[in-house]
Amino acid sequence: MTPDPSSRTAVNYLNVDYGVRSWLLTKDHKRIGFLYLVSITVMFAIGGLAALAIRLDLLTPAGDLMGDDTYNKMFTMHGVAMVFFFLVPSIPAVLGNFLIPLMIGARDLAFPRLNLASWYIFILGGGITLYAVLTGGVDTGWTFYTPYSTEGSNTNVTSAALGVFVSGFSSILTGLNFLVTIHRMRAPGLRWLRLPLFVWAQYATSIIFILGTPVIAITVLLVAVERSLDIGIFDPALGGDPILFQHLFWFYSHPAVYIMILPAMGVVSEIIPCFTRNKIFGYKFIAVSSLAIALLGFLVWGHHMFVSGQSVNASLIFSFLSFAVAIPSAVKVFNWTATLYKGSIGFEAPMLYALGFIGLFTIGGLTGLFLASLGLDVHVHDTYFVVAHFHYIMVGGAVMGYLGGLHFWWPKISGKLYPEWLARVSAVIIFLGFNLTFFPQFVLGYLGMPRRYHVYPPEFQVLNVFSTAGASILGFGYLLPIVYFAWSMRYGKVASANPWNAAGLEWATPSPPPPDNFAETPVVEDDPYGYTRIDPGEELQVA
């Protein structure tokens, strides 16, 4: 298929205006999505460099590379940057911002100014946190457990906490914007059960943003208050309760895991139908399971506290609910797998990421059952088993989903094609590097290696060396897309409006879309994923 010549000359959101001002004052959801893309890539690089330092240090049992405090600051920086400033905003703020209006046939989000404000708040929060890191660092871990964070640590806890507090408002406002947009701005005929599953996932995520984020915001603010004003809230020496902090922290931070994974599930639900040329299997079940995960996810926070001194009865209830929340995730995996049945399956890079997602998420989910089992969690809690488990979910799941989505929609975002073969090679490198990094950590954890250990007994070394070797491969794998995406912006082949022959309203606009998205408001008459009607002989456009 030859590229649509009109897309080269036509006015689009990228060429409509040039200059820094036009970007920093933009109200276009697509440009704001692009701003987020650049910002969180910087945060990903910072978090990634910290991870590299951690893995290099763990090559030897004595931790020869750096001192105790430096190591503690490294893993804190890694966690804070990756969780609050990369994973949480990743798919919602980049792809959600860019795609939700396009997918529902709207010209922008409901509140474009608020959307820009969200980005500025995010930058402010990120800036405060970077300031905390650059002027000495923080060593509490991303979990900020009290009373260490309020009484024990003499690092920049207050400013880091304020950074997280501020950036939380960015999440809240983004969630609000998405909810209103999805409720009020759907194109005529786009009923709820015709919404793309990506939009359903963003909807569920937005609920968590709005209900959960205020709790973490007030919690870290209380930490800052106790630290600076000695008001006893969490520190028992001041009459506070340190376990209260854990309840408040996980009330947000467990649902935050679903903030990270639900949007990735949404991405996978878009990619798989396109590259199997099949209607998605079990549309309603996937949509409802997103909501079920978002709601049940609020009731399981206590499973982080089985050895904290929490009562046995509370632990029993939290364990039960944690098993319950596993069911909708399992349902999704089975539905995606069933979508492959009698398809016409292609293995372009987005599909490789989506298939990788299913595999890694399945392992991450199943190992979650180990942790939800009370008697077994006692042993593996706070060990590398937990580290491996949540990296399978957050990196194997969320990051694979994010990269799959970036590749899938890159022609739409940039108007250019990325180099397909290089992208496939990168996807395979990332998959292999990931498993080599994190699979040995399950074994390490069951052996008893605690997390956040800078030095460790010598019998753990071999597995740590495997893990570090894997991390080097993984790091290289992540560099490739950053390089070729940037390269393709300038040198890539021009993309047609719909290079994947995909269904969905976003593909009905030119690539890149014009500032107002749709010249005429589209009218939707069909269910989503109408892939059976596309001619199978038609070639896809790849570079």
Next chain:
Amino acid sequence: MIPELPLFPEQASTMAGPVDQLYFFLIALSAFFSLLVAGLIIAFSIRYRRRRVRLERPEDFGMLQLEIGWTVLPFVLSMVIFYWGAMLFIDLRRPPADSLEVFAVGKRWMWKMQHLEGRREINELHVPIGQPVKVTLTSEDVIHSFFVPAFRVKQDAVPGRYTDLWFEATKPGRYHLFCAEFCGSQHARMIGQVIAMEPADFQAWLSGTERGAAPVSMAEAGKRLFTDLGCVTCHQTDDSGRGPSLVNVAGSAVELSDGSSVVADSAYLRESILRPQQRVTAGYQPIMPTYQGLVGEDQVLELIAYIESLRDRGSTPLGEVTQRKTEAATEGTAG
């Protein structure tokens, strides 16, 4: 030299076997479902790879049956695992009545252990095999966590409260003791050993005979503190003092000045030493000063051991205090 590459931890407690059984069951289950999903993906990917001819598939084939099947089956399986894990947990959380009592106080960055008979240790804990051992935990500063992988036990040591764990070692040896909750600079160096010994060796060690002089028991040390700190001037053996007599108080129900009552367990006794105004015994003035900052957590434990030893009819073996608590609570004897 071939480097060490262990893949599975040593089993050295009575709970290690049962915990590992669940672990192996879950590995088998995970392997089955991972291979099922991966196998289907690979098989479909090969069988239905993109070709010129396209297979038509009936819309929504067997959808409802499949959806119900793969919702119900995982639910049933997960409930089996839930029940199994819960039963294990209840066993792990319930120390047998005949447990030997030891105490461990976390402090950046060491573990301070105390035995009732008086021996103290730093970063080492000697225990006998073949007998359940209950470790009461607390912390001087931030949260720590007492983790012995070979025993499959872990419990946070939380400042301001007592938590506990128990284990029964099954074979003599030295086992890693890790702090598992991040506690600052030298968290990774807050490690020690649990040394499991034959009971006879343990008794010899405990009586300190290999060092000459026998150690002073915790209750005895607590008694000296009780005198040195001046507690004895108000808390006398009869009710003539300005404070209540502490004889028979431990484990009994105490009437409070606000009309409620509380069982004088170790948590209450600790609070009464460090924050005496919090819950005052009925009939007494709130005049006791706080001992916060004057006594360390290890000394508080000694004071409690002494208070628990104050019985008017002979001395009660301390192991029985736990059982006495409930009986005393129903009797309603006031202190």
